[in-house]
Amino acid sequence: MPNRDKRAACSGDLPDALGALGAPALQADSLTVLRADRLVLDGVSFTLAAGGALLLVGPNGAGKSTLLRALAGLCPLAAGTLFWQGENALRDPPAHAARIGFLGHADALKPGLTLRENLRLAAILSGRPVDPVLDAFDLAPLADLPARLLSAGQKRRTALARVLLGAAPLWLLDEPSLGLDAAAIDRLGAVLAAHRAQGGMVIATTHVTLPLPGAETLVLGA
Numbered sequence: 006m007p008n009r010d011k012r013a014a015c016s017g018d019l020p021d022a023l024g025a026l027g028a029p030a031l032q033a034d035s036l037t038v039l040r041a042d043r044l045v046l047d048g049v050s051f052t053l054a055a056g057g058a059l060l061l062v063g064p065n066g067a068g069k070s071t072l073l074r075a076l077a078g079l080c081p082l083a084a085g086t087l088f089w090q091g092e093n094a095l096r097d098p099p100a101h102a103a104r105i106g107f108l109g110h111a112d113a114l115k116p117g118l119t120l121r122e123n124l125r126l127a128a129i130l131s132g133r134p135v136d137p138v139l140d141a142f143d144l145a146p147l148a149d150l151p152a153r154l155l156s157a158g159q160k161r162r163t164a165l166a167r168v169l170l171g172a173a174p175l176w177l178l179d180e181p182s183l184g185l186d187a188a189a190i191d192r193l194g195a196v197l198a199a200h201r202a203q204g205g206m207v208i209a210t211t212h213v214t215l216p217l218p219g220a221e222t223l224v225l226g227a
């Protein structure tokens with residue numbers, strides 16, 4: 006069972022676009038989620054300011070992925086409210102989707118498309134160029150390979166590149182370092198730090214140490 010009313014307040018610079026200084030950009034208030042009629046999350050609360058990071062930890066089945074999906078609006082809340090800058094975040098699903106970069110367990114790449122083609126839709130939607138994002142994850146030499154030929158770590162890096170390309174302020178990452186080697190984890194750390202330095206926020210599930218200095222931790226299933 007997750008901790009009740011566990012709060013994690015994260016600090017960081019708060020740009021005008023994300024609200025008044027000191028105010029939480031994201032606030033989860035007593036979130037409760039059922040899956041197949043079973044109580045998985047019971048009154049989970051936390052706040053996150055611009056530039057902040059929150060690690061979701063706990064044993065298998067504790068509800069970490071479920072919480073990420075609930076925060077993304079992909080899993081209905083049985084009770085509780087998610088606020089974005091003081092407003093009910095889930096009242097306007099398209100607006101909420103636009104503020105989220107989501108990385109699930111599955112990398113969700115089209116196997117027959119090249120790595121670059123897999124990133125094209127995100128690039129069109131955000132208006133951002135693909136090449137700097139390829140460089141950030143050392144993917145340029147692989148850009149014209151079909152995704153089906155990529156290794157597990159290369160696929161993970163591509164999925165992370167798509168999150169970066171989306172330019173959303175709130176990143177929800179399910180075990181982002183899964184399959185990454187040490188160099189790729191260093192690159193991930195640099196990308197996360199740059200995102201937070203611009204006022205972006207990160208919520209990540211993990212079973213291992215992630216390169217997110219100063220992140221708060223929310224323990225589920227304790």
Ligand SMILES: Nc1ncnc2c1ncn2[C@@H]1O[C@H](COP(=O)(O)OP(=O)(O)OP(=O)(O)O)[C@@H](O)[C@H]1O
Nearest residue numbers: 040041045063064065066067068069070071072210
């Ligand atoms: N689609 C679903 N329908 C019913 N129950 C589900 C569904 N998805 C997950 N669950 C259940 O919800 C609980 C929480 O699962 P979740 O995937 O959120 O755990 P987790 O903490 O992310 O685990 P792990 O560390 O193994 O990734 C589990 O008991 C799981 O069986």
